[in-house]
Amino acid sequence: MHINIENVSHQYQTKQGMLPVLQDLSISIKRKGFTAIVGPSGCGKSTITRLVSGLIKPTQGGIFISNKKITSPLSTVGMAFQNPVLLEWRNVIKNIILPLEIVSKNITYNQKRLNALDLLKLVGLEEFENNLPSELSGGMKQRVSLCRSLVHNPEVLILDEPFAALDAFTKEELWDVMHKLKKERDFTCILITHDLREAVYLADQVIVLSGRPASLQYDVKTNFNEEKKISDLYSSEVSQLLATLRNQIEIAQNKND
């Protein structure tokens, strides 16, 4: 599934009138690609996730998944957020199968459970199948949230800062979990983040948005290594890349002033 965001402009109605958030934004993401979108705070990154998932329609332009224009939510999309939004009254496995209850109503509970267990093993939480979310740590909750976003085998995965609230080491662990999931499953991924290292480590394409109203400012490939490792982040090549991205963010911020 390749995703094309074509000449998208979007405005929100506010008390002060129309607030333009995106302006003539075009991004193309290749099939099975992993694209990170970074940009100054409040520049409209989350709006992109809601547009791609079909929750809202752009004021102008269009979003195409495999050349088909999105007009309403698609069941082939998975989403995960900074807040894991687990249902506190359901145990881990029942939280994960939630999307299947909407998109695959016909399959049996047992089949749903097996699908969920596959993912739970991948993220290393198979022993916690029957625990309640309140019994899990922040990192574990986020793993469960990732499982839920993938259980219905979506073609597009949208991640809206899922690791932002985690401590540095848990974050790195989850980055590797993400690598594993990407290797095992077929999906095209869009990651919204504030963390440049995260963007460079996870994605094969990093996009810097300008300040609001956001448009494409910088687009770079990050295939510095076939199999990325945390230690790669300390190489001079990556340091160079991070410095360039940091510089681009600064340019984007200045536009806001």
Place this chain on the structure above:
Amino acid sequence: MIKINNFIIPLFSLIIFCLLWELLVWYNNWPNYKMASPSDLWPAFWKFKHLFLIYGWETFWRTVVGLILSVLVGLSLGILMGFSKTIRIGLYPILVGFNAIPKATVVPVIALIFVGMHNMNTIIIVILISFFPICVSISIGLSTLEREYEDILLSLGANKFEIFYKIALPKTLPEFFGALKVSTTLAFIGTNLMEIIEPHGKGLGHLFDSGKISADYPLMFAVLITLAVMGIFLYYIVVYLENIFAGWAIRK
């Protein structure tokens, strides 16, 4: 061990409470027309035991029926107000105003509208007094649902109804039970208001009124204690239901 403690500790505190009460009356040497003591209550119970059974049941079933109906009314209004902002801002002033009216003043009005239909009168007052906390808590619970909760289902093409019964309703259950506990105790006020102000020969309220007329103070106190016991009983039924349906929200 925890189960036993849950029973022993409240029982123990109840016994201490009665002892202190007895002591207070005994120490001040109050006659029982000023303040009856726990030891005066048992004879009063025993003397009118048939009336307590009959009237107690009258009061109890009216309260329970009224409470169940007020849950239905509160839930329906709460759901409407939770989902539609227009309905919410439209109904709030009416509901708040209605709730601010002392229910004692509504009793004669209701009694005049439904002359002779005593059960219905009483149940209506129970509903009027009990639905408000439920309605408010449900509408707040539903209208403050975080957007992400809706988004995970909406992005899969779920409809409003699926979001409501898979996420919004279970998520609001702890607030609902909190409100139901308040409503349970309010419900007894409702039944007894009607039974005391418009006595029609039924219910504990009527027995209380008889006690007042015949200056039988131990009887009046015995009625109050019976009401308290019933209130505690209903309250723990609600706690039991809460443990079943919203046990996940209770810290162990």
